[in-house]
Amino acid sequence: xxxxxxxxxxxxxxxKYGILISLLILIIFFAIQAPNFLSVRxxxxxxxxxxxxxxxxxxxxxxxxxxxxxxxxxxxxGLSGVLVTSLMLSGYSFVFSIVIxxxxxxxxxxVNGLIVVKLKIFSFIVTLAMSSIALxxxxxxxxxxxxxxxxxNSFNIIGIGYVAGIPFPTIISIGVLIIGIVFTMKTKYxxxxxxxxxxxxxxxxxxxxxxxxxxxxxxxxxxxxxxxGIVLASRLGSGQPxxxxxxxxxxFAACFLGTAIFSKKIPTxxxxxxxxxxxxxxxxxxxxxSIPYYYENIIKGVVLxxxxxxxxFQNNSK
Amino acid sequence: xxxxxxxxxxxxxxxxxxxxxxxxxxxxxLREEEIHALIGENGAGKSTFSKIISxxxxxxxxxxxxxxxxxxxxxxxxxxxxGIGIVxxxxxxxxxxxxxxxxxxxxxxxxxxxxxxxxxxxxLRTFMQEIGVEIPLDQPVIELxxxxxxxxxxxxxxxxxPRVMILDEPTSSLTEKETLSFFKLLxxxxxxxxxxxxxxxxxxxxxxSDRITVLRxxxxxxxxxxxxxxxxxxxxxxxxxxxxxxxxxEEIRFGEDVLEVKNLSVGxxxxxxxxxxxxxxxxxxxxVGAGRTELLEAIFGLEKLEEGEIILNGEKVYPKSPGExxxxxxxxxPENRRVAGLILQMNVAENLSIIxxxxxxxxxxxxxxxxxILAKRLIDKFGIKxxxxxQNINNLSGGNQQKVVIGKWLAEKATLLLMDExxxxxxxxxxxxxxxxxxxxxKEGTAIIYTSSDLPELIGISDRIYVLSExxxxxxxxxxxxxxxxxxxxxxxxx
Numbered sequence: 001x002x003x004x005x006x007x008x009x010x011x012x013x014x015x016k017y018g019i020l021i022s023l024l025i026l027i028i029f030f031a032i033q034a035p036n037f038l039s040v041r042x043x044x045x046x047x048x049x050x051x052x053x054x055x056x057x058x059x060x061x062x063x064x065x066x067x068x069x070x071x072x073x074x075x076x077x078g079l080s081g082v083l084v085t086s087l088m089l090s091g092y093s094f095v096f097s098i099v100i101x102x103x104x105x106x107x108x109x110x111v112n113g114l115i116v117v118k119l120k121i122f123s124f125i126v127t128l129a130m131s132s133i134a135l136x137x138x139x140x141x142x143x144x145x146x147x148x149x150x151x152x153n154s155f156n157i158i159g160i161g162y163v164a165g166i167p168f169p170t171i172i173s174i175g176v177l178i179i180g181i182v183f184t185m186k187t188k189y190x191x192x193x194x195x196x197x198x199x200x201x202x203x204x205x206x207x208x209x210x211x212x213x214x215x216x217x218x219x220x221x222x223x224x225x226x227x228x229g230i231v232l233a234s235r236l237g238s239g240q241p242x243x244x245x246x247x248x249x250x251x252f253a254a255c256f257l258g259t260a261i262f263s264k265k266i267p268t269x270x271x272x273x274x275x276x277x278x279x280x281x282x283x284x285x286x287x288x289x290s291i292p293y294y295y296e297n298i299i300k301g302v303v304l305x306x307x308x309x310x311x312x313f314q315n316n317s318k
Numbered sequence: 319x320x321x322x323x324x325x326x327x328x329x330x331x332x333x334x335x336x337x338x339x340x341x342x343x344x345x346x347x348l349r350e351e352e353i354h355a356l357i358g359e360n361g362a363g364k365s366t367f368s369k370i371i372s373x374x375x376x377x378x379x380x381x382x383x384x385x386x387x388x389x390x391x392x393x394x395x396x397x398x399x400x401g402i403g404i405v406x407x408x409x410x411x412x413x414x415x416x417x418x419x420x421x422x423x424x425x426x427x428x429x430x431x432x433x434x435x436x437x438x439x440x441x442l443r444t445f446m447q448e449i450g451v452e453i454p455l456d457q458p459v460i461e462l463x464x465x466x467x468x469x470x471x472x473x474x475x476x477x478x479x480p481r482v483m484i485l486d487e488p489t490s491s492l493t494e495k496e497t498l499s500f501f502k503l504l505x506x507x508x509x510x511x512x513x514x515x516x517x518x519x520x521x522x523x524x525x526x527s528d529r530i531t532v533l534r535x536x537x538x539x540x541x542x543x544x545x546x547x548x549x550x551x552x553x554x555x556x557x558x559x560x561x562x563x564x565x566x567x568e569e570i571r572f573g574e575d576v577l578e579v580k581n582l583s584v585g586x587x588x589x590x591x592x593x594x595x596x597x598x599x600x601x602x603x604x605x606v607g608a609g610r611t612e613l614l615e616a617i618f619g620l621e622k623l624e625e626g627e628i629i630l631n632g633e634k635v636y637p638k639s640p641g642e643x644x645x646x647x648x649x650x651x652p653e654n655r656r657v658a659g660l661i662l663q664m665n666v667a668e669n670l671s672i673i674x675x676x677x678x679x680x681x682x683x684x685x686x687x688x689x690x691i692l693a694k695r696l697i698d699k700f701g702i703k704x705x706x707x708x709q710n711i712n713n714l715s716g717g718n719q720q721k722v723v724i725g726k727w728l729a730e731k732a733t734l735l736l737m738d739e740x741x742x743x744x745x746x747x748x749x750x751x752x753x754x755x756x757x758x759x760x761k762e763g764t765a766i767i768y769t770s771s772d773l774p775e776l777i778g779i780s781d782r783i784y785v786l787s788e789x790x791x792x793x794x795x796x797x798x799x800x801x802x803x804x805x806x807x808x809x810x811x812x813x
Binding site: 187188189191192194195198199201202203204205206207208209264265266 | 620639640641643644650652657658659660661662663664668672673675676679682683684726
């Protein structure tokens with residue numbers, strides 16, 4: 001009986017903190033392998049690098065809380081980058097351009113939500129289709145070529161500026177994250193979101209307007225994607241049509257890593273953020289120890305599986 | 319009486335989960351040609367026991383004997399090999415496969431690699447003839463009625479020639495008529511296979527079983543011969559106290575009409591007229607599928623009316639959404655708590671606060687202190703047994719879960735309370751507490767509309783009863799005119 005007890009303690013610790021332990025292991029590993037890994041410069045770099053992934057993942061996680069998928073986050077980000085730069089090149093002010101693109105992003109999400117709710121089509125399919133449409137408009141505006149130009153300084157600061165040593169993108173993404181965490185964990189709207197994701201029938205019976213929430217949250221997801229696209233365009237100094245495509249997989253990876261944290265198996269913004277950090281550290285760390293980029297995907301996949309499998313040691317009560 | 323051999327025996331069977339003792343040294347015996355009822359409150363250990371015997375769980379300690387030989391049951395296929403089959407309360411079929419396909423699932427008759435549907439059908443037909451049963455073989459089982467679906471599961475077990483068959487709440491989705499023919503079948507079957515009959519329904523247990531074993535808090539209290547005991551004795555063993563009055567009923571003065579429904583039509587419901595007054599408990603009887611849930615959902619705003627009026631406290635209302643009706647003090651306690659009543663990933667406090675969440679908020683921020691206080695208040699008021707308010711709701715027994723489902727609404731006073739099968743799947747003790755709660759609400763002036771498949775219950779607690787049959791409603795029946803036979807007649811006669 002005693003050894004069984006000890007084994008279950010280990011299982012509980014692994015189930016609860018497996019991901020965090022993995023994170024720690026990664027940090028220690030890279031710190032040992034690369035002398036500059038823990039330098040202020042590199043850490044600042046890291047946080048700037050993950051800010052766009054963080055923005056997109058924050059919006060996506062809100063969708064996942066409601067049990068909806070948003071497969072369009074990457075392409076909406078790409079479209080937003082191309083659109084905001086094109087608008088500025090056409091002479092619109094940077095404020096106007098940004099506001100228009102953000103509104104458009106939100107509207108795309110609302111449309112996604114309306115189709116899901118009113119036509120009762122799975123969000124997976126709707127957003128998959130929408131991502132294709134977004135890509136189409138992307139190429140339409142950009143003609144498949146990057147949008148280069150001299151953009152206002154205030155725009156450039158978004159992507160490459162600093163405030164008190166902290167990169168601007170980090171401030172934006174952390175700001176959005178904090179608002180999101182407070183909103184989802186502490187407000188009644190967040191509680192309703194989790195209720196809908198947990199049991200939509202019970203939520204409806206409890207008087208929650210589930211249609212409304214699903215539509216709005218899908219809007220928020222696209223809004224976050226749009227904001228990420230804008231920050232990305234500013235960092236790259238141009239509107240790159242293909243910039244958004246790679247983000248979708250990483251967003252989902254971060255979100256699922258996040259669900260494995262704290263053994264509750266539900267999406268949380270904080271959990272997703274830790275997932276984002278893990279992905280960011282992998283990318284950053286591998287570069288620091290000069291591993292060629294083509295290994296990165298393989299290693300990322302392996303680490304992902306390893307990290308999640310640590311947490312599945314649930315107490316098998318059977 | 320002990321000439322019949324003992325087929326299944328357990329000695330000191332125990333099961334613990336992380337410190338909770340679900341089953342505590344239970345000794346049990348099942349004889350040949352016996353229908354042995356297993357009775358107990360929710361959480362007493364009945365389903366744990368049956369799951370161990372059928373291989374779904376592994377016991378923590380204790381022994382199981384088949385024909386006096388000790389056996390080791392590690393999983394369901396071990397159990398099946400030993401001749402133990404189980405039919406669960408919830409259906410476990412592949413919806414789009416036919417009865418034949420489901421019954422032979424995993425044990426298909428093959429000609430090298432090819433299926434032999436003809437052979438399987440023949441074997442099945444022969445068996446069905448033997449026991450006097452008939453079900454459609456070529457339709458997907460999802461198109462079959464509840465009693466036919468259950469028969470598919472029973473046939474699936476029977477065709478494997480078991481010695482022991484465990485039936486978990488087999489009559490919960492059957493009509494009276496279907497139950498009668500089901501019991502006829504059981505009486506024939508018991509000659510071939512001994513049956514462990516798990517049920518909450520005492521009248522049925524007394525009708526069909528040869529012996530009764532009562533479990534309480536994981537322990538076996540006693541095993542008695544059905545003919546030599548009485549429902550009162552059994553109840554006393556189940557809850558360890560006298561339940562003198564199962565249905566507490568007090569004299570209450572009724573007030574004005576709270577609800578008046580005029581000519582309501584929606585879905586299968588046609589031209590429904592009825593009313594409910596302050597302090598009144600209005601029972602709605604009817605067989606499964608008569609439209610009771612649809613009626614309540616229409617009043618609650620989950621279904622749009624095609625025709626008719628709903629008048630609440632004298633005012634015409636057009637229920638568009640549950641949110642709107644909740645603000646008017648109309649609450650619906652839904653039928654299936656796991657499907658519509660609880661959010662299983664949330665804890666007890668979070669489930670209790672979800673309806674009136676604004677009341678524990680400061681602005682739009684949830685105040686955890688207030689939430690805890692509310693949870694404790696409701697836990698005290700309704701006698702919900704929990705270890706602490708942050709406990710996961712899954713760990714509560716069925717009866718306590720149901721109290722959460724009911725209690726979460728009642729943090730605020732209800733004008734009209736719609737209750738759909740509010741005591742289904744919970745034990746006698748918890749039921750009585752819920753009846754007490756309902757009486758208390760009626761005293762406070764709430765009008766209550768209560769649907770139930772349990773006719774004795776309905777007759778016990780209602781002031782008036784309406785009967786729904788094929789979408790139409792009968793005239794009201796006053797308490798002094800209640801008669802079980804009359805109501806069943808109205809419920810099953812085609813209008």
